[in-house]
Amino acid sequence: xxxxIGYKKADLIYSCPTVALFDDTLDELDKFVIDGKIDKQKLxxxxxxxxxxxxxxxxxxxxxxxxxxxxxxSDIVLNEKEEQLDFSSLDFSQLGEPxxxxxxxxxxxxxxxxxxxxxxKRKDINVKIGAVIILDLDVANKLMTExxxxxxxxxxFCSPDxxxxxxxxxxxxxxxxxxxxxxxxxxxxxxxxxxxxxxxxGISSYSTTEITESMNKGTRKIMSIYYSMMIIIAxxxxxxxxxxxxxxxxxxxxxxxxxxACGMSTRQILFMICRQNLLYPIVGVLxxxxxxxxxxxxxxxxxxxxxRGEWSPRxxxxxxGAESVPWIxxxxxxxxxYDSNIKAAVIIMLAVYFVIILLVTMPQIRFxxxxxxxxxxxxxxx
Numbered sequence: 001x002x003x004x005i006g007y008k009k010a011d012l013i014y015s016c017p018t019v020a021l022f023d024d025t026l027d028e029l030d031k032f033v034i035d036g037k038i039d040k041q042k043l044x045x046x047x048x049x050x051x052x053x054x055x056x057x058x059x060x061x062x063x064x065x066x067x068x069x070x071x072x073x074s075d076i077v078l079n080e081k082e083e084q085l086d087f088s089s090l091d092f093s094q095l096g097e098p099x100x101x102x103x104x105x106x107x108x109x110x111x112x113x114x115x116x117x118x119x120x121k122r123k124d125i126n127v128k129i130g131a132v133i134i135l136d137l138d139v140a141n142k143l144m145t146e147x148x149x150x151x152x153x154x155x156x157f158c159s160p161d162x163x164x165x166x167x168x169x170x171x172x173x174x175x176x177x178x179x180x181x182x183x184x185x186x187x188x189x190x191x192x193x194x195x196x197x198x199x200x201x202g203i204s205s206y207s208t209t210e211i212t213e214s215m216n217k218g219t220r221k222i223m224s225i226y227y228s229m230m231i232i233i234a235x236x237x238x239x240x241x242x243x244x245x246x247x248x249x250x251x252x253x254x255x256x257x258x259x260x261a262c263g264m265s266t267r268q269i270l271f272m273i274c275r276q277n278l279l280y281p282i283v284g285v286l287x288x289x290x291x292x293x294x295x296x297x298x299x300x301x302x303x304x305x306x307x308r309g310e311w312s313p314r315x316x317x318x319x320x321g322a323e324s325v326p327w328i329x330x331x332x333x334x335x336x337x338y339d340s341n342i343k344a345a346v347i348i349m350l351a352v353y354f355v356i357i358l359l360v361t362m363p364q365i366r367f368x369x370x371x372x373x374x375x376x377x378x379x380x381x382x
Contacts, residue, residue, distance in 0.1 A: 007122060034062065046161070051154060055140070072125075270369075300333075
């Protein structure tokens with residue numbers, strides 16, 4: 001199968017996604033260059049490419065490749081007849097005779113026939129590495145394409161003009177991003193886009209607007225449930241706090257009666273109660289910073305281990321000497337919790353708690369004002 005399209009059986013072939021970027025995006029990559037420089041003119045004439053990796057693969061690849069090295073690339077080019085084939089169907093009989101045909105036993109012990117087909121022709125592309133780039137995770141997730149499941153590995157970045165210079169044409173593009181001006185009509189842009197792709201074959205279109213709207217619908221449903229639960233929890237907490245504080249006042253009724261008998265005014269007692277009650281939310285909010293701080297320290301510790309190559313969230317086969325720690329795949333260690341608007345969150349939390357405390361303090365104030373000093377002392381004496 002390999003020899004039919006121009007490769008020898010002894011060839012070592014690695015899959016490396018190629019991503020074409022426009023000039024404005026290339027300008028943003030200068031700060032991530034660790035070797036060489038970004039020459040946009042050489043990218044456009046197809047003589048150079050950028051070799052890109054994310055920070056989790058830094059230890060693996062940063063010393064393997066350097067700027068100025070030759071990078072032999074190749075691609076499979078289809079002729080016009082082959083371009084008309086429908087690869088979305090699993091009926092490969094239209095491709096003619098198989099290049100590989102063998103009877104094998106499945107895991108159930110049944111004998112089946114395996115067939116493979118090869119189409120296209122090998123196209124060699126000789127380029128040099130213009131620069132080696134290491135991206136942080138946020139930028140990598142935005143620009144890079146996965147080389148293997150769960151691993152972006154290495155990517156080749158080039159210019160959109162490179163494909164024409166290499167003779168592979170735009171037919172080989174698998175993904176195209178289009179950005180419109182802020183003042184443009186999204187509806188008009190969608191209509192123009194769909195009119196354009198209606199004249200083509202084998203192209204799937206995913207509109208950011210449609211995807212965003214679909215995601216927002218799901219998010220709104222989830223958030224409505226979330227806010228409903230939060231309201232129920234807040235109301236339950238308010239009732240619980242109110243009952244607790246009111247019970248506390250009733251249990252200390254004799255103490256308050258004695259203080260008033262000793263000359264303390266009702267206003268002074270009410271002020272003391274309000275001050276004590278308002279102290280609770282302040283202590284609660286301050287204590288909430290402890291788990292936040294510990295959680296953020298854990299995230300930073302994991303991120304440092306991954307960046308130094310000591311830990312790998314990959315399976316052992318991809319770990320390359322690093323200790324495999326698969327559970328960190330479920331930990332958002334790349335995020336800094338303090339990047340969120342914590343000040344606003346604290347202010348809102350305090351405001352909500354203060355309102356709840358003030359509301360549940362009202363029954364306490366009413367009880368103290370209606371309390372009879374003589375009756376309370378006499379009742380507590382027997």
